Amino acid sequence: MGLLSCKQQPVLPPLFEQLPSAQTGVHFINRISDNERPGILDYLYYYNGGGVAVGDINNDGLPDLFFTANQKGGNKLYLNKGNYHFEDITQKAGIAGTTDWSTGVTMADVNNDGYLDIYVCAVAGKLNLKGHNMLYINNHDGTFTERSAEYGLDFSGYSTQAVFFDYNHDGKLDCFLLNQSDHSVAVYGDTVMRKTENKLAGSKLYLNQNGHFTDVTKKAGIYNSALGYGLGIAVGDLNNDGWEDIYVGNDFHENDYYYINNHDGTFTESGAKHFNHYSRFSMGNDMADFNNDGQLDIITADMLPAEEDVLKSYGGDESYDQYKFKITRNGFQNQYSRNALQKNMGNGEAFSDVGLMDGVYATDWSWSPLLADFDNDGIKDLFIANGIKRRALDMDYVTFVSNDQVQGMLNSNRGYDSVVLDKMPPGAVHSYLFKGNLNEKFTDKSKEWGMRDPGLANGAVYADLNNDGRLDLVTNNVNHEAGIYKNTSAKTPYLSLKFTGHQDNGFGIGVKAYVFCGGQMQYEQLMLTRGFQSSVEPRLHFGLGKNQKADSVLIVWPNQTGQLLKNVKANQQLTIDQHNAIGKFDYNRFFPSPKTVFKEITNTIYISWKHRENDFVDFNQQPLIPHMLSAEGPRMAVADVNHDGLDDFYICGARNQPGALFIQTANGDFKASPQPAFVADSASEGVDAVFLDANHDGFPDLYVASGGNELRNHSPELADRLYMNDGKGNFKRSANIPSIKLNKSAVAVADVNHDGYPDIFVGGAPDSFGFGKIPESYLLMNDGHGVYHQVAIPEELKHAGMLRSAEFADLDNDGWPDLVVAGEWMPVKVYLNKKGELIQQQQPAMNNLSGWWQKIALADVDGDGKIDILAGNYGNNSKLRPTVEEPLKLYLSDLDKNGTVDPIIAYGINQKYYTFLGKGEIERQVPLIKKKFLYFHDFAGKTVEQLFGDSLNDHKPLMAASFQSGIFYNKGKGHFEFKAFPASAQMAPLFGLNTFVAGHGKGVLAGGNFSGVLPYEGKYDADYGDVLFVDGNRDMESISPVLSGFLLRGEIRDIKIIKTAKGIIYAVAINNKPIRFFKLNN
């Protein structure tokens, strides 16, 4: 109003401009009141809001808008009059709705007359809610007639949303109806319940038989039980077999469903084989190829808050045991409360949740995620509609809502007192916009792009409302006018595709378009139902970046005919007609898979041994330990123990499982070699092993280090073991080593003093009852008679850190073996051997990279004659993502002065440090916290200094500045230069590392994953094995594990090379699983 001060900085106009209703004419509001019944206390989805459907209902070329209001009669249809002006034609159209509670909406040409019809879902059949789903058939004159009964789509139950698509490829649109549950979430049943039909809550699949929709749910293999808390639905060809698959997002403890289309009218729910975890409270979702690799990926929305003060007052301090008991023990798959970005690793075979590393996992109470290219740069961006009227999971509300009021409410028959609801804090938050980048990372642009104001947005769509080649956004809001967001970005080349399909599917639902342009490929499949309770236009939109044309556009129709358009001009709306399609599209011919680098040979090797992890939970013993340290095996050792010229190997056993020795047979197979001495020591957990000829008799003896983070110091099981090989294949335990009964983590062997006898370095691990103290490591020198004595070593080696890995190799080519160690809360450290003395080589660049290093391997990766260091760290796909500027800190103080160190991990945000864990977790061990901060809101958003003050000052915190895995290249003279692995190998902690040579290519093999963490941190499971080729510039190129032939599952702990009669093989040791074997696919 002319009051703007001239001092103000010019504010860049946001990419999206929210248009006022006075301009658009869209006054729709989804009104929800706290004071009505049903309310949030009797209907759990009372605040879920309504949906939006966008589509051109009168075929005038402009997309029109339909909004659902939850309350009866509130739905609205707006005709697009051009230039962002809309006319409310609800009354004339006869479409306001007569059901008591409306939910999702989708447009589709159900009767196939060339006009979009509208299908509105309803919740009915409980709480006196009446009505049924409505099918509004378009009369071509701006009016609609409700004809659901006639079509067989008048389902009455707890519907969320429908999708119309042709699942059996008979040319006609069928219907998947997603329903929601009202099953009590107070009692966790098991997955057996999936088999019990629930007529109101179970989802439905309908087959279109000549215009009538027949329920084929059961026959088609679709679950229809009360466990289906269905809030999200996406359909697309996830496995590239030409048939549409279904992904269902389920709220609460039921995991999401991945239905693979069997091509015969049935589906098989196959999530457990292809997904390692899901969002816990899955809401809306979207399926799209976000990284332009030709594979459909999935984003699922959850409700993890992003802001510290909200996050730390949000419920969810489940213990490791509680989580296991509620979720996995009952048969449910792992699931964590955060958005999941499930990257399709290839043909739907394996999905990796990269939401953490890609930066989209925490967007608070989220509903509609939509992947689309809003800035037309050729890379999809991400919109997430957000907000909840009231935060039911606020911990202060859960535990401290005034007792008198609760009592009053529970005892009164007149319903719920709004006073009780008033205590539930409001949850309006801004919606999120992330810009997609080439490296698969998303950048939060919410503010810059115009999503600044807190709101309550549920259903949402993108659509080019004014046909200017830029996607606009529309949201359905609770108690606020619908949001119409005009895209004002600079005009950038685009391509908009419409389709004319065959007679029964005129809009071409299910058609795929591959756009090749500027050296990259974009891929989309036409499916209208997206996000949450909403549906988009029957058009595909591609940004072309700086390119004025697409080199080619490949169209594949649902019946697998195709057409290839060349040199397609940018900036046009192109209509593609199926009549011009020809032939039969063969995916494998068009996108041929390269020959795999590796080939699995596990089934040719007859080893029945399986690692058996013992059931021990470190968190029960040390609740605040950063993660478990008891499940880090098995590691292996390789040597020719019987002098037959063939490698044999030893693999460590977990606690109460003996280690095992396998002798290679002449034909390249392996035979177990029973060793009573190993069995006798099975109570010890072997954490690392190495073969060495301790007594110089020419036969390798075996040293096994013991640990496991379970037993008290000085327990006899913690002593290491030296087994002497008698040359006839018998190993006997020797007493010639000192008996050090502490946790260890690593062992390495070399002739340190050049006396001809191998010496031993043993890396120390934290005390099982006293995490935090830097453990002691040892050097054991061979006295020349096979007897080992511990010798004094410099302090900087003795207390090098909480080690995880140690290796010897001659790094400086002086003929003396040097030592490299790595571990957690420390950098990789190099000790050069100066004529028998191990002297630490200080390297600022290396020292900066303190991390949570798990494994090192020494090899000349670049072939320059110098040994490099392969180093496996914790990876970037974590809630913890330290940087050199803001390292992770570990405070080790006895906060409550009870004689026990209370480890507190803190992370930095804008140079302020906050505890990683919440009040609930910390106060379990430190009740002092409760004494100081009774309410969660007193604790939330406070820095560690504010929380603990002077109690922290007794120790300097330990630091971790980088979680990136990579290679320290040896530049000579003791200098190393770090080069990080590509993002594909940063998806999880890496525990197994080795090198390979394939033809002319050299490369690195890696594997990892880790599950010994609190549910709040979430298991690391995104790695499926890494094959990285290293070129002359030391650049690394990764191959998708699905295509490399090195597709691993589970928690990899070691990768070892074994020379066999038939050539080199790679043995992969996996926690709690059998060993797998691979060889090069020559």
Added chain:
Amino acid sequence: MKPLLIFMVAALLFTSCKKSDYKTILHDPALYSRTVHELNRVVMGNNFTPVVASRNYAYATVAGYEVIAAGSPKQYRSLVGQLNGLQTAAKPPADQTIDYEYAALLAFCKVGEAVTFPEGSLKYYTDSLHNVAVQHGMPADEVHNSEAYAKAVVASIMAWSKKDNYLKTRSAPKFAINDVPGRWVPTPPLYGEAVEPHWGEIRTMVMHNAHEYSVPEPPLFNVTDKNSKYYHEVMYIKGAGDSLTHDQAHMADFWDDNPGKLNVAGHVQFISKKFSPPGHWLSIVGIGAKQVKADFNQTVYAYAKTAIALFDAFIESWTAKYTYNTARPETVINKYIDADWRPHLQTPPFPEYTCGHCTISAAAAEALTSALGDNVAYTDTSELEFGIKSRSYKSFRDAANENVWARFYGGIHFHNSCIVSNKYGKVVGDSVVVKLVMKK
């Protein structure tokens, strides 16, 4: 907070009178009971578990008692040398005038809030006590002396409390869940971690140690042999739950005493609270004291004796719980008999055998009978503020005996457990009665 409000309003009304009537107000035994009730509400508001609550009450009431024992040495004997580890307590300076009732109230509040509470939770209350003392004519030096003495006793009791292993057990290993049939696992809807698995390591007050009175083994888990004792127990409680009468349900609700019942409606969860079992019994002490017209000192004495019995009884029961780690009825019935069966009460998060409430009720009844007399008929109005009708009893032991059935009808404890627990609770209570010399 209604009682406090009334109290403060009363204080304000009297403010202008400037009469020297502070004794009328501060020496009223009902004021001590109201003060205990105030602590009870703070304990409840701050979500302490029943076991931890018993510790709050025990130290606070002992502090109050030590003050009146020092003030009336002819009537009451100090607990120094009688309770494990209590070697000394501050003595009142010989030449000073002290209002022992006022000091007892203060000592009770200060220890009460210092044991585990958010700092200053009862400051508003002690401040108003101070104001009452000043405004109602207590001489300034007497106010000062009384407060100084209370402070000294508080320091003695706190020093003693710090050596009871409470802090050390905060870092003790958690209860590990595994799949052994019949072993305790978390229960719906909270699925909470097992509460205080190391409470048996807390120093007892009167018992020599936690194992002094070891309970017999519970029936062996067996759901396959329909003639087994275990199976009978399971079917007995299931049958009872399936056919609860109105009075049985009322009985169960009356003794529910769940300080943190979780209500779940989808994403909405909230905890509703009642006084915990020890809180309920402290409330009964107040009712009983009023019933027998006990004076201030006897009231303080009754609270202390009962709270000591409650404290030791919890340790006794918790030791058994984490020796046997038995599953709750609902777990066993859901898994082997009826997946949909729900107990009438929400199952609290710790092992089933023995029954904590039955144990502590029996122990409290013995202590209370000794302090206030047998066959004291009373109506227990404690649960009115939680919307539950009162019940009447012929004696304190009568109430404890009813509790045995209440936990069974509540569907959370097998019948055998309740019987055994009542018996051993009596033993613990009796040991307090026999070993402690308090009233001379």
